[in-house]
Amino acid sequence: MFIYLFLLSLPFTLLSISFLYLVYARSPDKFIWAALAAAVFAFCGAIISFAVYKRSDNHNGFFTRVKHRQLLARMIIDNKLYLTKNRNRNNPRQKIIYFPKVYYHYKELIITVRFPMDLQKNQDKFNRIGEQLEQALFADLFDIVDEKGFKAYKLINDPIQNRIDITDIKPNSKEIELMHGFTWDYNKFPHALISGVTGGGKTYFIQALLKSFIDLGADCYICDPKMSDLSQLDQVPILEEKVFSSTGQINKCVREFYEQMVDRQKEYKELLRKAGEIGKDYRNFNMQPKVLFFDEYVAHMSNLDFKEQEKTLGYLKQIILLGRQLGFFLVAGMQRPDAKYFEDGMRDQFGLRVSLGQMSRSGYIMMFGESDKNFKVQSDEVRGWGYASIGGAYVRAFFAPFVPSEFSFYNYLLNKDEPSQLSGQSRKAIAERGRGTPSEAARAKSGGRS
Structure with a gap:
């Protein structure tokens, strides 16, 4: 550090000495005043040099890169990773x-x-x-x-610098940006599994995903058995009659969501046959994506008897296995990914897996499987931090989109007239096919309004 500060302040020091020399050569009687001025100039130069160094170091600039190279060189030398x-x-x-x-x-x-x-x-x-x-x-x-x-x-x-605001999320028909340089291709890696301790930011992150899919024009359904923040969205027109909290309502929602997928599968096969092509998905036929947001999934399952559990698991398993090509997606949130309610490798089928807040080692293993990742702990002042993996890739640090205090998710949805990216062509295609679900046909005829 001192070497860098010396090099940065060296030009100011040389200018001060040059100034003193010129004054002494021309007016020796003014040397004292010149010395004071030169000292002030050199001191200001030292302060500027220190500020430049700290800014570069704090913002990952040139000096950060120099320090990194020095650390690597010291590591090789101190550990004798060379041959002699x-x-x-x-x-x-x-x-x-x-x-x-x-x-x-x-x-x-x-x-x-x-x-x-x-x-x-x-x-x-x-x-x-x-x-x-x-x-x-x-x-x-x-x-x-x-x-x-x-x-x-x-x-x-310093991954927290890649964090984005919830208002900065600009989803498209292929992917959703969750951090700078970290995007979720939900068509390639469908479904999301989100776990988080109380106060870890799980609900806010689910809201960020809900906002993104609504912006995409998706038909979204919400199951919130604990009747927390998400259950309050039942008064929003765009989610009218699509928010469920009671056990019976949630079971019915999951079943009907599955039945909609079965209906679309029949329609999809017929459209494929007419097109005479393979390798297409719902997007090629202008089908509207559908997303089931299921918060506190484990809490709901634990309240069901064995027969109801078997039925619900069967529906969800089919949605997870068959939904990608048909445009049906599941976003499941819970405090702990209990293997009891994710049988037959269901957990491995979630393309996006996110844990928020500090978890135990066993919790991370349940979430991501065996990993040599060094899970570190963030400060209590940092909210929405955790770890994430997409498509089974290496687990990485994750900071959920930041929600400013002035942002009201409820008002945002309340002022949203229609899904912004559901094109007129898509609505027309849904209406003309005439075989979509009632909600699809109503949305198409009304121009996208719920």
Whole structure:
């Protein structure tokens, strides 16, 4: 640090000395005043240099990258991850005969460190260095890539800086951005499993996903057995008669959601037959996506008897297995992903898995499976933090979209006349087919209004 500050303040120091020299050469009697002015100038230069250094360090600028390279060099030297040999028999001093070529790259908060895979002595250490990199660089490891001759570790430097506001989410027909550089392709990796401790931000994150799908023009249904914040949305016109809280209502909603999917499957097969093509999904036929938001799923299941549990699990299992191509999606929220209610690998079928707040090691295993991820704890002042994985990829740190205090989710939906991205062509196609559900036909005829 002191070396950097010295280099930054060096121009101010040289200018001060030059100024003193010129004053002394021309007017020696004014030297004292000139010295005071030069001292003030040099002091101001030191303050400016310190401010520049701190800003660069705090905002992951040039000096952050320099420090990272220094840490990597020290790691190699201090751990003796190089090869040496004696210079000769009479000289016990050693010389380095092999020093690993480690490549460091930094771009848009993404750090990539490449270690050589060249069968040298320390290759095994380079294969297991991910956790050390996280700690040393104060970054989050989110991917490990095997490249030709190298193993690349990809980390996010200070991941909270990639957090976005809920108002910044701009979904499209393919994906939803959850953080800068972290998007969920819900058609490729369908369904979301969200777990979180009380106060961890689970409900706010579900609201962010609900907002995104409504903006996309999706037909959304909400099940909230604990009658918490989501149950209050039943007064919003766009969600009228689509919010359920009682056990009977929720069971009926799940069954009818499944039946809608079965009806669409028949229609989809007929449209495929007429088109004479394969490899298409609901988007190719302008079908409206449908999303079932099921908060506190485990709490609801625990209140059912065995027969009702079997029925509900059967419906949800079919939705999870068949929904992607037909445009039917499930977003399930719970405090703990109990394996009892996710039989036959159902949990592995969720494309997006998010845990919010601090969980036990067993909780992380239930959520993400066995992982060598080093799960760290954030400050109590940080809300909506946790870990996420898409498509079974490496678990990474996650910060849910931030909800400003002035943002009212209820008012946002209340002022929303119609799904913004449900095109006129889609509404017309739904109406002309005449075989959609009553809600589809009503939405199409009314121009998208619920």
